[in-house]
Amino acid sequence: MADDQKQLQSLSDAYQKFQTDLQAAVTARQRLESQQQENIGVQKEFTLLPPPSQIYKLVGPVLLRQERAEAALAVESRLVFIDREIKRLETQIRDTQAESEEVKMQVYGLQTRMRGE
């Protein structure tokens, strides 16, 4: 009985941890999503921009003049990076969900057994 209690405790602790991890991953995923949207917006803006327009980049407190190709490349590579991060987080979220589901099932099983005793 005491063993069961202990096991239940450790299982629910594990479940709690999975939930926290999941929450963190989901938040990170959301942040990436908004960054992706912003970058897509900038990319679109670059394509709409008439050629002679000067592009500046804010670095700390100063605006630096930047070449159009360079700026477009920077945004492009950022998008690639964000895309990769989103994929990575999504697998992580899926894995954590599966694991936490498993632990949940174990908790249910244990609880039913304890009630049966």
Place this chain on the structure above:
Amino acid sequence: MAAPRASLIDLSSLPTAQLNNVKNQLTQELQHLTTSFAQLKAAQGKFRDCGVSVRDGVGRDEGTPILVPLTPSLYVPGKLASTDVVLVDIGTGFYVEKTPPAAREFYSRKVEELGKNLLDLEKIVQGKQGNLGVVEDVLRQKVISESSNSGADGGT
């Protein structure tokens, strides 16, 4: 993601505790969506203000006296030096030079895009509100029937 799954389950077959969970989850989602809606609305307002500033502020003759805000409460006098180009923040730290009409076009495009998003979001919020209403109804009926049941039990 949760909504289509929930519609497949007969809500009245769920125990009160689970219904409560569903209700809480929906309330949370709804709150999150409403906050996002308000933020989008605020962003849209800002873009609209920018457009107005470009039209009314930069649309004047060069040399027009203006007050430049250093902080939201401190202004210094200045003169409009150039009305040919404005610098527009297009996001992620990039600024581009645009002519005032192009800038206004940019801002009205942004306002329009956000307006579209707002409409979509509004539909989702309404859907969630409907779901929440249904869940609350079922929950109420459950509580009523449960309490009348236990009342009948107590009577006998």
